[in-house]
Amino acid sequence: MPSDSPGPSSPSGLPTLRRRATLRRSLGLLSDFRFEQSDPDRFYGHLAEDTVGLIADLWNDASGAPLHERRILDVGGGPGYFGRAFAAAGVHPGDYVTCEPDVGEMAAAGIRLESSVRGSGMDLPFADGVFDVAYSSNVAEHVPDxxxxxxxxxxxxxxxxxxxxxxxxxxxxxxxxxxxxxxxYVGGEFAARRYEKRNGHPPKNRWGESLFNVSCNDGLRYAREVSAGRRDADAEVLAAFPRYHPWWAWWMVRVPGLREVAVSNLVLVLRKRATA
Known part of the structure; x- marks a missing residue:
């Protein structure tokens, strides 16, 4: 693997997840993208179910244990689709906590959760080391840092x-x-103006305000810095792979340039090391 790759992007170390990462799954997820605005229940419902499976597979591959009775933090959990999916998968509602800064977003789907906390992902209102799994799904591109x-x-x-x-x-x-x-590709401001002209209202995700340029390489660089001890947290990189691709296409993460246009969504998996 090239030196600029932070960790394994092959499926060999993720046997459980590999069984999930099929072409059929990829095509199903991609077909749902067109419903994000018109039918959010369908889009986010399917995405949430897939996310729960993804997290459960990663936990099983990393620990050899099921996800039940683990404490889970969902950063930017939105209106509750993910919490509902975790509950349906057998995770106790008290073991799942979502942290979301926008009250309107939290109530958008009318889903009530037991453990919803209002707060910023950049200043999480929790003590150190209290969750077994902390994850975020499609949130990083919406925050300035x-x-x-x-x-x-x-x-x-x-x-x-x-x-x-x-x-x-x-x-x-x-x-x-x-x-x-x-x-x-022309520019974020151009895209926002064109959307408003075409639809008569501004986009939900406004360039420079709630949508930012985050590259694939940015994430890989961050993972390398953490693994090398150059940030406050100390963790090892278990995997870096394209979320929506079948396992046999994960190699794209290893190719500079190509990965920026082909990966689409990068997943970084880090395991926190014990402090001395």
Whole structure:
């Protein structure tokens, strides 16, 4: 593997997840993207179910144990689709905590959760080392300092626990979110203006305010820095792979340039080391 890759991007170390990462799954997830605005229950419901499976597989591959009775933090959990999916998968509602800064977003789907906390991902309102798994799904591209958020997630993860950081890469086809598949390549402001002109209202994700340029390489660099001890948290990188790709396409993460346009969504999996 090239020296700029922070950890394994092959499926050999993730046998449980490999069984999930099929072409059929990929096609199903990609087909749902067109419903993000028109049918959010369908889009986020399916995405939440897949995310629960992803987290459970990663935990099983890392620890050899099921996810039940683990404490889980969902940073930017939104309106509750993910909490509902975790409950359906057998995770006790008290073991799942979501942290979301926007009250309106928390109530958007009318889903009530037992453990919803209002707070910023960049300053998590939790003590050190209290969660077995801290994860975020498609949140990093919506905050101005995603690596501060990643540091915070590692801070609240217990030694031996996992931090799973999944985000949309700006130069991938979905980097502009609802503003289009190509417009963001011209520029984020151009994409936002064109969306407003076409639809008569501004996009939900506004460039420079709630949508930012986060590259695939940014995430890989962060993972290398953490693994090398150059940030506050100390963790080892277990995996870096494209979230929506079948396992046999994970090699794309290892190719500079190509990974920026082809990976689409990068998943970083870090295991927090025990302090001396």
């Amino acid at each position: 995603p690596w501060r958020m990643a540091d915070e997630m590692l801070r609240v993860t217990r030694p031996g626990g996992l931090m799973v950081f999944s985000y949309t890469c700006w130069l991938g086809p979905f980097g502009g979110h609802e503003t289009g598949l190509w417009e963001h």
